[in-house]
Amino acid sequence: MHRRRFLAAGAAAASVGLAGCRSLFQTRSARSPPLVSDRPDAVYVPSHVEGMAMVGTAAAGDFRVALTYSYPHRFWLVSGDSTEKVEIEGSDSLHLMTTVWDPETDTVLPHGSLTTTITRDGERLTSGKPLWPMLSQNMGVHAGDNLELDGDGTYEVEVSVPPLPTRRAGALGGRFGELGTASFTLEFSQSALEEISYERLPDRQGERDALDPMSMDMMPVSATPAPGDLPGTVVGEGSSGDARFVVSRLASPPDGVSAGDSTATPADGPDDDRPYLAVSMRTPYNGYPIPQASLSATVTRDGTTAFDGSLTPTVHPDLGYHYGAVADVQSGDDLTIAVDGVPQIARHEGYETAFMSFDELSMTVGE
Structure with missing residues (x-):
């Protein structure tokens, strides 16, 4: 599999989810807890739940973009009628995520073509790296990847949002047809990453149910009307x-x-x-x-x-x-x-x- 590598960072923002500091052992366990045995061919409660840290939000033309991160974790790509698991690699430092929405209606806009460009101290470290469009139980529709980090420090991240390929209707019509770019400054520290909440779910894992959506003031979570x-x-x-x-x-x-x-x-x-x-x-x-x-x-x-x-x-x-x-x-x-x-x-x-x-x-x- 082609694995996209990425120099990434975090921020000294508050983490979302369960509060409390975690030991180094718990932090490492969060990276690779055992998969639920006998998983149903259906939505189920996973082995654990993680919080996340909010870096910030920024405008990208007509779009609004949020940048967040959490622990590296496994995920599954879909190709045709089959899935392929992306394992956590030893060099992975975090899972970087973006959410894109319409700031006028708070409608989350699923987008499969986001890219990132990272610079540090004026040096471009990576350019035009794409992120996978994803679906998670606590965050809904977003884009992200496990990314390799280059140590503590300050990083400038640009998130490029191409024209939305999905048909837009109603109040969204005639908009999101041009490229937008959002800029973020990330102040990474390993200690801040390790304070993000993490909890195993031994009594619920494997149940036909789902984790609750995150609730955040700074960005909407994807939803459908009742x-x-x-x-x-x-x-x-x-x-x-x-x-x-x-x-x-x-x-x-x-x-x-x-x-x-x-x-x-x-x-x-x-x-x-x-x-x-x-x-x-x-x-x-x-x-x-x-x-x-x-x-x-x-x-x-x-x-x-x-x-x-x-x-x-x-x-x-x-x-x-x-x-x-x-x-x-x-x-x-x-x-x-x-x-x-x-x-x-x-x-x-x-x-x-x-x-x-x-x-x-x-x-x-x-x-």
Whole structure:
């Protein structure tokens, strides 16, 4: 595996999570606790929970970016229908993380192309290093990696945020189309890293449940609206691959959406006269959006296909991150949702066995 190496640092900011100092033994144990045995093919409580330290937030054009870090830890990359575990290496010093959001609506924007450039004392140490898009139970959607550190000291870090490749709709339309760069100064100390909270979970590990999301004043955590808060009419719900699916029908597509954005069997009439089908694919328990999947839908009415096509990843401040299309869908129709490609987002422990195999979901569209 190609392992991205990175000179990184931390900050003398307060850590988030359980308080208290930890011994060197506990700190080292946090780097490689035993995996839960007999892990279910579903979301489960991991072997331990870690806090994290907030470095700060900064503007990057239209984007807002937070930089945080925690202990190095294992995670899993997804390639096609399989996963590959990234082990902690002896030279790894920390796990650096970024979260990107819209500062006007606090909508977290899943982004798979963030890069970092690091300088120290005027010398560029690394340039354009990418971070993996990831999903974790306490942090939700973010980007990060285990990174090698060059000792205590001061580092300048630039986080580059390319134009958002996901379709934007509603109040997000027409924005996030240009490159933005956020700048941070990191004051690293090993002692501050070792004070970040860490707790083993022997009584809960392996349970069909999840850790609670972190609560932070300086940045939002990715989330999806509760079914009752979704725009339009919720016409069906279901579960597959341990993911939850909530399907909403809007009377017309939101601003920024047209039928030409997806490959489909179209209906007659202008785009703005046809309904919009929005499928929210989310984690159980915490309701995080699950990005980087491929979804399609088929709508049949009296034995005739009214819609058959892909659902486009879309982010909207009220619908959240979802998969949607302009579709001729009416009450009483038969609707089938298929996951044609499993989510390619990397996963922290507790998510690596879920969202890997899906059955089609069939439902009758409600009123």
